[in-house]
Amino acid sequence: MATDREILELYREGGREEAFRLLVRSYQERLYWHIRRMVLDADDADDCLQNTFLKAWRSLENFRGDAQLYTWLYRIATNETLSFLSRQQTRGEYAGLEAADRLPSDPWFDGDQVQTALHQAIAKLPPKQKAVFLLRYFEEMPYEKIAQVLETSEGALKASYHHAYEKVKAWMKESLEAKY
Amino acid sequence: MNEQRDFLSSRELHDNPFRVSEGYFDSLEDRMLARIAAQDQALAEERPKRPAWRILKPALTLAAMFALIFGMGYGVLSLTHTLDRGTGTTSVEDYASAEEQMIRPLSIINYYQTAEPADETGEIDEETLVSYLTSELTYADLAAIYAQSY
Numbered sequence: 385m386a387t388d389r390e391i392l393e394l395y396r397e398g399g400r401e402e403a404f405r406l407l408v409r410s411y412q413e414r415l416y417w418h419i420r421r422m423v424l425d426a427d428d429a430d431d432c433l434q435n436t437f438l439k440a441w442r443s444l445e446n447f448r449g450d451a452q453l454y455t456w457l458y459r460i461a462t463n464e465t466l467s468f469l470s471r472q473q474t475r476g477e478y479a480g481l482e483a484a485d486r487l488p489s490d491p492w493f494d495g496d497q498v499q500t501a502l503h504q505a506i507a508k509l510p511p512k513q514k515a516v517f518l519l520r521y522f523e524e525m526p527y528e529k530i531a532q533v534l535e536t537s538e539g540a541l542k543a544s545y546h547h548a549y550e551k552v553k554a555w556m557k558e559s560l561e562a563k564y
Numbered sequence: 565m566n567e568q569r570d571f572l573s574s575r576e577l578h579d580n581p582f583r584v585s586e587g588y589f590d591s592l593e594d595r596m597l598a599r600i601a602a603q604d605q606a607l608a609e610e611r612p613k614r615p616a617w618r619i620l621k622p623a624l625t626l627a628a629m630f631a632l633i634f635g636m637g638y639g640v641l642s643l644t645h646t647l648d649r650g651t652g653t654t655s656v657e658d659y660a661s662a663e664e665q666m667i668r669p670l671s672i673i674n675y676y677q678t679a680e681p682a683d684e685t686g687e688i689d690e691e692t693l694v695s696y697l698t699s700e701l702t703y704a705d706l707a708a709i710y711a712q713s714y
Contacts, residue, residue, distance in 0.1 A: 401597065408593040416589070420582050430588075437596050438603070495581030502577055522578060549572060556571045 385410045388453040395444060404441055407453070412437075414523075415461045421518050422465045424483035424507065426492045432468050436461040455532045462515050462533055469511045480507045480514075498560065505555035509548055516541055517548040 386406040395403035420429040439460050484507035487493050519525045527538045
């Protein structure tokens with residue numbers, strides 16, 4: 385995987401396309417799975433990921449290097465996904481609930497009952513809190529980095545994650561106990 | 565079930581249950597670059613072609629403004645220099661004379677006559693004289709008078 389420095393140097397030397405290829409290759413999987421856990425549907429995740437890289441291509445020229453490429457890309461991806469979820473939201477329900485209900489029959493989901501219960505519980509969280517939970521629980525991203533991605537204070541993030549954790553745990557328990 | 569069980573603490577839950585189609589990641593960079601090229605092409609086609617005169621319009625407008633300002637300035641200067649109608653030119657001395665005519669200070673007699681009558685003797689009092697000297701004459705005039713006196 386190319387380093388941030390290699391990608392940026394290549395870009396500034398005029399190798400825009402090659403730099404962009406390196407960028408995509410280096411970050412595509414991490415960004416995709418982060419987006420996918422938020423939207424659940426494979427096609428929706430593909431759309432959001434492509435829009436993320438398009439924005440990165442248009443904005444790379446103005447990238448000042450005051451943050452790592454990693455946090456910069458995660459910020460674009462998270463904002464793009466939150467915008468997508470906002471557009472999908474209907475009738476006061478958070479977007480993604482329908483996709484969560486379809487998980488057991490989704491051909492691109494291989495999770496067991498417990499994993500299904502987990503992702504259905506996560507889908508019930510408010511969008512931004514969902515992003516906090518996913519970044520901390522699955523990516524194990526330090527709060528300092530999450531703060532840069534979501535442009536929120538670490539204190540607020542810690543509180544948000546704690547509440548999200550307790551909610552998801554309770555919903556999972558409720559869902560799994562109902563099945564036994 | 566154990567009500568105290570924390571499902572979230574299981575490390576197995578960190579495993580990825582989602583899948584993608586085969587080759588999805590291998591082809592992503594090519595698909596992205598193709599999409600960028602298509603977007604750039606679409607933007608280029610949307611931009612309407614501009615005729616040459618529209619492109620030059622700002623420069624032409626600027627040139628016309630300079631020509632107008634120059635013409636107005638030249639016209640004003642020409643009018644102010646044509647006091648000598650016979651020759652069509654005005655010398656520096658003529659201009660100076662005309663200026664002097666326009667701003668020539670009042671003579672002491674005219675000043676005295678326009679001022680409040682000092683007294684019945686008809687003589688010019690010292691205060692009036694000093695007032696005249698300080699208000700109606702420039703330093704150049706005063707210097708000239710002093711030079712003529714000595």
